[in-house]
Amino acid sequence: MSDLSLDPAAINTSEGPVVIVAAGSQDSERASSGHRHARGQLMGSLRGLLSVGVEDGQWIVPAIHAVWLPPHHFHAVRSHGPFAGWSAYVAEPACAGLPQRPCTIRTSGLLREAVLRAATWALEPLDAQRERIAQVILDEIRHAPPAPFGLPLPRDPRMQRVARALIDDPADERDLEQWAQWAAVSSRTLTRRFAAETGFGFVAWRQRARLMRALEMLAADKPVTTVAMDLGYASASAFIKLFTREFGATPAAYRRALPAH
Secondary structure (H helix, E strand, C coil), X not given: CCCCCCCHHHHHCCCCCCEEEEEEEEEEEEEEEEECCCCEEEEEECCCEEEEEECCEEEEEECCXXXXXXXXXXXXXXXXXXXXXXXXXXCHHHHCCCCCCCEEEECCHHHHHHHHHHCCCCXXXXXXXXXXXXXXXXXXXXXXXXXCCEEECCCCHHHHHHHHHHHHCCCCCCCHHXXXXXXXXXXXXXXXXXXXXXXXXXXXXXXXXXXXXXXXXXXXXXCHHHHHHXXXXXXXXXXXXXXXXXXXXXXXXXXXXXXXX
């Protein structure tokens, strides 16, 4: 794979190849502070998980998925543990037929192989064969079904304070009334604001935050029972039932589907 670094100027212009790809690995955690660029970006990992923050939400992205960011969208990224992955940067005019909002997609084998092939190219005009591979990448982004890994954040600063506290510690057992008191709002206001601003009720949002953290822990090879207990579930079976309902697979089956470290 090629080096992960790219000249910032290359991803802040539509000049040059329609798709530019960087791929590589490092033994330490990879993190980038909040930034934006003129090209659209599709990013994915080859092992483990990525956390991707955008202006109004957060994604936990497992290795079998990728996140799409249209041009000029603010975002920050970090890996959980050593990083191996890739980013494909798409010239802004070619993004017109691609998703117009940040989203997560399931990565097909075809997309992954096309991206890794493109990562070996020099930063130069594409010949006919490479242009066809670039168009495959664009078609795969265009037609990939979205995947449910988003965690939307409320806009109200008081609700954001609660939301970020729960992201930091999803196992916190305070109930609705206690969180409302901590945020200096009524429980009715907390309930109404969360539903209106995130599309989830407060309890459902907290469960989703716990499931996002569960994905991280499963990728780190934590036993299912340990994950359930550390995240505050009453039992491993309760956790397994909720996880399966949300993601369509048991925690054990999900972990088996992850690429080997």
